[in-house]
Amino acid sequence: MESINNDIIIIGAGPIGIACALECKKRNLNYVILEKGALTNSLFNYPLNMTFFSTSEKLEINNIPFISNNPKPTRNEALEYYRRVTTSNALNINLYETVIDINKTPNGFKIQSDKSIYNAKKIIIATGFYDIPNxxxxxxxxxxxxxxxxxxxxxxxxxxxxxxxxxxxxxxxxxxxxxxxxxxxxxxxxxxxxxxxxxxxxxxxxxxxxxxxxxxxxxxxxxxxxxxxxxxxxxxxxxxxxxxxxxxLTGYRPNFKFLEKAGVQFSADGKSIPNYNSETMESNVKGLYLAGVICGGKETHKWFIENSRVHAKIIGNHIEQTL
CATH class of the missing domain: 3.50.50.60 (FAD/NAD(P)-binding domain)
Incomplete structure (x- = not known):
């Protein structure tokens, strides 16, 4: 299996993963998103008639306007918005490709998926929490x-x-x-x-x-x-x-085993909050960044699209300074 070289591997094509890709593109970084399911897979699996708590402008990424029929958009409107953001910006995304393993190397990381092997200088994990129910x-x-x-x-x-x-x-x-x-x-x-x-x-x-x-x-x-x-x-x-x-419907939790396998450490207070620097979003593993709801560990109500959109710019700035 031939290796593919990238500056950045982003794991997860939800709204925050897409926001991270937009930041990479603005900085002319060589990146790819790897997503094991559909685009914005968690949103796709939401109830058909769901209405968001947040208003549409608070779900916007990269200052791209989100126009909805009512102040609080529906699932279908959100899917359309993030799909249009992705396609109109020609983001580099591999859907239905599952990351199996992440290994630190002298020059960055080696990432094994079910389809390819990647070498990357930096990794951004934005996998959310919706795949594993309590x-x-x-x-x-x-x-x-x-x-x-x-x-x-x-x-x-x-x-x-x-x-x-x-x-x-x-x-x-x-x-x-x-x-x-x-x-x-x-x-x-x-x-x-x-x-x-x-x-x-x-x-x-x-x-x-x-x-x-x-x-x-x-x-x-x-x-x-x-x-x-x-x-x-x-x-x-x-x-x-x-x-x-x-x-x-008793809630969901992040894939802690996946993070542990990548070397990420967690708080010992029962909340399983991953170890990261809030000023850079870099985890205890140098070059591995966390973005979005996954940063809250078991406190899945702490981070959501509205307040974690900023993670993408924070990460983009730090990567640009350290590459």
Missing amino acids: LLNVEGEDLAKVFHYYKEAHPFTLQDIAVVGASNSSVDAALEIYRKGGNVTMIIRGDAIGERVKYWVRPDIINRIEEGSIKAYFNSEIKEIRPSEIIINTPNGEKTLANDYVIA
């Missing part, structure tokens, strides 16, 4: 009726649905399925709907629960999943509920 770790979680991702409501019409969690994704799924004719029960570990739920959605879910349209068990967890029912632990003891599908 599991419930209960009996029956491996049944085909259990989903850790939610796309649309139609398949769940006239079915008994358990939605696990009280975050934005859980609330959106519960409301949409209820309005498409599903019988929705929410299983919530805490004692209330999450405070970070979109401000225009939170009153809706609270009202639906209070009127009984959507059932909710607070301070509760699923104990076991069976083909036609679930068993939950509640403050009032175990309950058995009729169930056709479980949608467990």
Whole structure:
């Protein structure tokens, strides 16, 4: 397999990876993005009818205008925006190519993918966190009726649905399925709907629960999943509920093993925050940079498109100074 030489390898073609590529292009650096899935793969896998919390101008990269029909854009509008940014700037991206291994060399890095071998002076990892769900770790979680991702409501019409969690994704799924004719029960570990739920959605879910349209068990967890029912632990003891599908939207986490394999170190406080210099975004591995949500470790709510867009310029400036 022939090696390919680049100044920069960017891993991940999400919005922040695209922003990093734009910074490399502005500086005439030889770069390529390697993405294991589709362009903006995480956004592509969001629910079909999702609306962003951020307004469109806060999702813009490289000062390229993002025009949406409403102040808060939809998934489809975001896909169109980032696709147009990519194609109109002729960014160098290899889609459906998975990075398998990263090794430090005297001159930089050797990167092995499932298709090629690359030599690079610098690496930027912008892989996000959406690929690995937080599991419930209960009996029956491996049944085909259990989903850790939610796309649309139609398949769940006239079915008994358990939605696990009280975050934005859980609330959106519960409301949409209820309005498409599903019988929705929410299983919530805490004692209330999450405070970070979109401000225009939170009153809706609270009202639906209070009127009984959507059932909710607070301070509760699923104990076991069976083909036609679930068993939950509640403050009032175990309950058995009729169930056709479980949608467990309990969050996601970065691929820590991938980072560890590349030599990145993490905080020992249980948050698994990777070691990086906030002034340069360079990790403890010299020449390896981190960008986007991955910088937050298990605190996946800390970084998002709106506040991590700046990482691309910070990294671009430092790379330009050190190459």
